[in-house]
Amino acid sequence: MANFTPFASLLGGALIGLSAALMLLWHGRIAGISGIFSGLLRRSDVGELGWRAAFVLGLLAGGLLLSLVHPGGFSVDVERSPVAILAAGVIVGFGTRLGSGCTSGHGVCGISRWSPRSLAATGTFMAAGAVTAAGVTHLLGGAL
């Protein structure tokens, strides 16, 4: 519990909820990052590229800005080899498309409207994450 940051995390969560609410109010869209980002990689729906690119650029601008004023927000504190990180990226990319969403689309937007698919997906990815994290800690000594 040494690293517990209840107030910052609650405030951060509220801002994520606010951003998702603005996307719904302004654009009528669900703020699912994997869906928005992967839409940029498809050649279909070209008319959708603009707002998707603008949202992703907003994410990137936020990252750049915050790295300047709050570099501590990007500490790593965990031992992972480049190969493991790259493989994890491939798994996350494929898995979020196969499962139609990630933490934002299913975990926040879907659960808020009691979508059965999102409840099932969130329970599943949380469980898979817990099992994997515990496996790395206990079977591999915390490094990968």
Added chain:
Amino acid sequence: MRLLTAFAAGLVFAVGLVLGGMTQPGKVIGFLDVSGGAWDPSLALVMGGALAVYGIAFRLITKRTAPVLTPRFLVPTRRDLTPRLFAGAALFGTGWAIAGFCPGPALVSVAAGMTEALIFLPGMVAGMLLFGVWDQRAARRPASSVIRSRPPAARARPPSRS
């Protein structure tokens, strides 16, 4: 106006992710690893804060007949629990716990120049492109191999949205 508002929403989202601790892989893994002894429950509060705000906002906003800048709300309506949904979520959770990144924080951290994110993101893009190829092949497969999971009439899927 559409571009500016989407950009602003992305910016707010990024600030929320960083403040919440989602761009610190060690913190994310410390949350997922409930067995570790040093469990960090912070990320449950990120989700709690987001659900509290969006849960109320969703109900208020969808009372409107239309969004402000577009003709209609495009909210997913599917309710079917498919093998794809469970397999995809299980894969995602596994990758999330290995690297400590989910898609949003990966993008934000790339812009911050974090080395780990610069390795993770190309993998994520590759995984998404790989899915596109695999999905097209699966759609072309003879019906006999898919008929068990889904009737042929339902093969024309709506664009998957998260």
